[in-house]
Structure formats: structure tokens, C-alpha cells
Amino acid sequence: MTQEIIKVEGMSCMHCQLRVKKAVEAVEGVQRADVNLQTKQVTVDYEEGKVNLEKIKEAIRETGYEPI
Numbered sequence: 001m002t003q004e005i006i007k008v009e010g011m012s013c014m015h016c017q018l019r020v021k022k023a024v025e026a027v028e029g030v031q032r033a034d035v036n037l038q039t040k041q042v043t044v045d046y047e048e049g050k051v052n053l054e055k056i057k058e059a060i061r062e063t064g065y066e067p068i
């Protein structure tokens with residue numbers, strides 16, 4: 001299992017937090033996503049080989065937020 005932290009702009013409330021969490025966790029190969037609104041960081045646990053960081057960022061982008 002690999003853990004990465006992605007910085008995401010545009011999240012302002014618990015609704016955003018949940019949307020991002022659900023979107024990331026829906027990506028195949030992702031085991032868990034934790035969104036911290038205060039630091040604007042998404043901590044993702046995923047299986048390398050099944051998914052990569054770019055795919056995870058894309059899922060965030062599709063939800064309407066901006067991964068950095």
C-alpha cells in the first residue's frame with residue numbers, strides 16, 4: 001500500500017470534503033481517502049500498479065476541485 005498526500009484547492013465545507021472523499025474512494029485501487037479541510041490535504045492509501053496519482057487527481061478534478 002502506498003500513501004500520498006494531495007493538496008486540493010477549492011474545498012470550503014464538509015460537503016466538499018465528503019464529495020472529494022467519495023470521489024477518490026470510488027477510484028479502483030484506492031483503499032482509503034482522508035480529507036482535511038483545514039490543511040486542504042487529501043491523504044490517499046492506494047495500491048500501486050492498480051492506480052496512479054494522476055488518475056486520482058483526475059477524479060478530484062472531475063468533481064470540480066483543483067488538485068495541485
Ligand SMILES: [Cu+2]
Nearest residue numbers: 012013015016
Ligand atoms: Cu462545500
